Amino acid sequence: MATGNRTLKLSILADVDDLKKKLGEADKAVESNSxxxxxxxxxxxxxxxVAAAAAVAYGTKLAIDGVKAAIEDEQAQLRLAAALKTATGATEDQIKATEDMILKTSLATGVADDELRPALQRLAVSTKSTEEAQKLLSLALDVSKGSGRDLESVANALAKAHDG
Incomplete structure (x- = not known):
């Protein structure tokens, strides 16, 4: 085991001016990046x-459009209900059942309810029967899909054919 003290002497040989210069350059680079x-x-x-303001504006537009769509949908329901009452003598229960049928048909076919209601309304006015109008609506959907023609045109043609 060694005893006693030993001394280690290191000599650093460096160009202090160059070191200061390099440190200064590094400091300037950091400030520039900062x-x-x-x-x-x-x-x-x-x-x-700007993006947040645009998002708020778009959200507001969507909300307004949603309210407008809901109002238009309710008006279309009221028009159909009035037509069914007048043309077929439908009761409130029959009108509700018809609205349920429209919802199910829309979900099954991918055709929007705002296209189904006017078509059914036109057919009901011509046939004077909710049941017959629903059968013709089903036919109109098939013809529309097969021919590529819009549902309203097909329903109008079927209604005119029924009218004679």
Whole structure:
């Protein structure tokens, strides 16, 4: 086991002026990057603010459009109900059953209810029968899909044919 103290002497040979110069350059590079990052942050914040404002405006538009669509849908339901009462003498229960049928048909076929209601309404006015109008609506859907013609045109043609 060694006893006693030993001394280690290191000599650093360096160009202190060059070291100071390199440290200064590094400091300037860090400051330059820092200001570039700061500028980017300001630009990004402005861009995000614009995007947020656009998102709020779009959300508001969607809400307004949704309300308008709901109002139009309710009006279409009322028009169909009035036509069914007048043309076929339908009761409230029959009208509700017809609305249920429209919903199921829409889900099964992918045809929007705002296309189904006017077609059914036109057919009901011609046939004077909810049951017959629903059968013709089914036929109109098949013809529309097979021919590529819109449902309203097909329903009108079937109604005219029924009218004579």
């Amino acid at each position: 200001s570039k990052i700061s500028e980017f942050g300001k630009k990004a914040a402005a861009a995000f603010a």
